[in-house]
Amino acid sequence: MLHIVNKSPYERNSLESCLRLATKGSAVLLIEDGVYGATKGGNFEGKVQAAMADVKVYVLGPDLSARGMADRVLDGVSVVDYGGFVDLVAEHSNCQSWL
């Protein structure tokens, strides 16, 4: 399962809900304001890093760059472009947007 989170963890609890419920081996893609969840030095760094033991975390590069966050990505998080977003959708049997 691919989970897509598009809101900042400082605005909504969708990232926390997603990480709580995502099963082992699934993937989480952070897009739009959701990219803040993949940055260093914030309140959610620990939670995201802990989750990475079970789930793979990806972040959309263009949305990171648009927010000036491209050089602050957490270690272990993979940066993808829109083509990579499409590949993630194709690779996983289903996807869930946490709106």
Add this chain to the structure above:
Amino acid sequence: MKIGVLVNEGPYTHEASDSAYNFTKAALEKGHEIYRVFFYHDGVNNSTRLTEPPRDDRHIVNRWSELAKQYSLDLVVCIAAAQRRGIMDENEAKRQGKDAHNIAEGFRISGLGQLVEAGIQCDRLVTFGD
């Protein structure tokens, strides 16, 4: 792969319209089939041709129309959501006794069944919204 896209947010709101467009374009460029893009809730506002953003801004509506033309995309607008928000095609305007219609090129108005059908027919359905 057959992919469906659902857009639930209006243009120039947050970023869902942009994300949906960029995702759709990338999928088409990778050779996937976009079976349908369905516009629901405030997403129907992506389809009014009266949209006129400042010149240095992206034209979200025209961008969809151009992509639809290039790839023969099926852009479907939910009829009930559209009527609530004043989005009309010629037939609907006539039926409702309105003096104008505003649907942009490449879009068509239809029912929620089209979303259900996309969910059944597609390998993946990707939702963009608020």
